[in-house]
Amino acid sequence: MGAFLDKPKTEKHNSHGEGNGVRYGLSSMQGWRVEMEDAHTAVLGLQTPGMTDWSFFAVYDGHAGSKVANYCSKHLLEHIITSSLGDGGTQGSEAGSESSGGEIPAPCPPAVEAVKAGIRTGFLRIDEHMRSFTDLRNGMDRSGSTAVGILLSPDHFFFINCGDSRAVLYRNSQVCFSTLDHKPCNPRERERIQNAGGSVMIQRVNGSLAVSRALGDYDYKCVDGKGPTEQLVSPEPEVFVMVRAPEQDQFVILACDGIWDVMSNEDLCEFVKSRLEVCDDLEKVCNEVVDTCLHKGSRDNMSIVLVCLPNGPKVSEEAVKKDAELNKYLETRVEEMLSRPGDEGLPDIVTVMRNLSTDSGMPPLPPGGGLASKRSVIEAVYNRLIPYKEEDGSGADMECPW
Missing domain, CATH: 1.10.10.430 (Phosphatase 2C, C-terminal domain suprefamily)
Known part of the structure; x- marks a missing residue:
C-alpha cells in the first residue's frame, strides 16, 4: 500500500461483449503501483433459471494485496444468486410442478426485495467464507477489497457498493445517480467505527485504512461482542434500486478510485459521452479514459467498466x-x-x-x-x-x- 514504481506500467487488460440489450467494454491498468490489485466481473446472461436475461458487472479495488479482490471477482456473484433465490427456488414460481395443461411453467425471477436481501446476504457470506482461508485467518495475507457493481434485470438497476469505488448512471444527458463512497469521516461510518472502539485519524480507520467498508481486511473485524456489520470495517453493501427508463438511460460507469481521484462524476460522464460520439469501440473508449486519468496525475491502479444501454450516445x-x-x-x-x-x-x-x-x-x-x-x-x-x-x-x- 502506497509503494510506487519509477515508471508506470501502461499495458492494459481489455474485454468487451454484447447481449441482453446492452454492450460493455472494460479497461484496467496497473499504472504507478508496484502491484495490480484491481479485478472485475462482467457476465451477460446469468446461468440461473428465471435470470437468463439479467446481467452483472463489478469492479473490485484491492488493497494490501490482490487475493480478496481476485476471489470476489470469481465468486461474489454466485453467493448473491444463491442468497437471492434461497432454498426455495425462484420467487413466485411453482418450479417442478405441472400446470393444468401438463406443462411446467417457466421459472419467475426473484422479487426486488428478495434480490436486495440476497445481495446483502451474499456479501456477508463471502466475507465469512474467505475468513476461513488459512493465509487470511493467520494474518499472512492482510488484503481487502472494495466492490462496486450493478445487477441489471429487464426492469431494474440494482446498484451495489461497498467501499470507495463508484457507479454512476447517465440518463437524459446528465448524471442521474451515483453511489456514495464509504469513507471513515462520513458521520454514519465514524459512529460505527467509534462504537467498535476505533478512531478516525487523518481520514482513515485507526489512521491506516482509507475505506470504512470492504471485503476482507480481517484485522479490522475482530472486535468481540460485535456483529459483522458493527466492526471497524463492515462488509455490508449499500443497495440502491432504480426502475429502468429505456428511452432515457444511456450508460452506466463502474470505476475504482484511481479514476475518480482525478475526474468528477460529471467530467467522466461528459468525456465518455463525447468519445462515444466519435467511436463505437467501447474498449477504445475505456482505454482513453484510463490514459487520460494517468495523464491527469492518477497514481493508483485504474479500472473502468462501461455499460452502454440501447439509448446510449451514437457516433456523429x-x-x-x-x-x-x-x-x-x-x-x-x-x-x-x-x-x-x-x-x-x-x-x-x-x-x-x-x-x-x-x-x-x-x-x-x-x-x-x-x-x-x-x-x-x-x-x-x-x-x-x-x-x-x-x-x-x-x-x-x-x-x-x-
Whole structure:
C-alpha cells in the first residue's frame, strides 16, 4: 500500500461483449503501483433459471494485496444468486410442478426485495467464507477489497457498493445517480467505527485504512461482542434500486478510485459521452479514459467498466469531423514548435504540453478530458519527429505539469 514504481506500467487488460440489450467494454491498468490489485466481473446472461436475461458487472479495488479482490471477482456473484433465490427456488414460481395443461411453467425471477436481501446476504457470506482461508485467518495475507457493481434485470438497476469505488448512471444527458463512497469521516461510518472502539485519524480507520467498508481486511473485524456489520470495517453493501427508463438511460460507469481521484462524476460522464460520439469501440473508449486519468496525475491502479444501454450516445459525423480537426490542429502546432527550437534547443514533451495549454486558438477540447485526453495524439507526433528516449521518462509524468 502506497509503494510506487519509477515508471508506470501502461499495458492494459481489455474485454468487451454484447447481449441482453446492452454492450460493455472494460479497461484496467496497473499504472504507478508496484502491484495490480484491481479485478472485475462482467457476465451477460446469468446461468440461473428465471435470470437468463439479467446481467452483472463489478469492479473490485484491492488493497494490501490482490487475493480478496481476485476471489470476489470469481465468486461474489454466485453467493448473491444463491442468497437471492434461497432454498426455495425462484420467487413466485411453482418450479417442478405441472400446470393444468401438463406443462411446467417457466421459472419467475426473484422479487426486488428478495434480490436486495440476497445481495446483502451474499456479501456477508463471502466475507465469512474467505475468513476461513488459512493465509487470511493467520494474518499472512492482510488484503481487502472494495466492490462496486450493478445487477441489471429487464426492469431494474440494482446498484451495489461497498467501499470507495463508484457507479454512476447517465440518463437524459446528465448524471442521474451515483453511489456514495464509504469513507471513515462520513458521520454514519465514524459512529460505527467509534462504537467498535476505533478512531478516525487523518481520514482513515485507526489512521491506516482509507475505506470504512470492504471485503476482507480481517484485522479490522475482530472486535468481540460485535456483529459483522458493527466492526471497524463492515462488509455490508449499500443497495440502491432504480426502475429502468429505456428511452432515457444511456450508460452506466463502474470505476475504482484511481479514476475518480482525478475526474468528477460529471467530467467522466461528459468525456465518455463525447468519445462515444466519435467511436463505437467501447474498449477504445475505456482505454482513453484510463490514459487520460494517468495523464491527469492518477497514481493508483485504474479500472473502468462501461455499460452502454440501447439509448446510449451514437457516433456523429459532425463529432468525428470536429475530433479529426482538433487532432490535425494539435499535430500542426507540435510540428511548428519543433521546427523552431529556442535558445535551449528543442522543447521536451512537458514544455510542449504546457505551451499548448495556453494556446488561445485551440479548438474545443473533449469535455471532462481536456488537453490530457489528447496526450497520446501529441506524443505520437512528438515521438515521430524526435525519437522517444526511454531514459527521459517522457511517457508519463508524476504529476500533470500544465
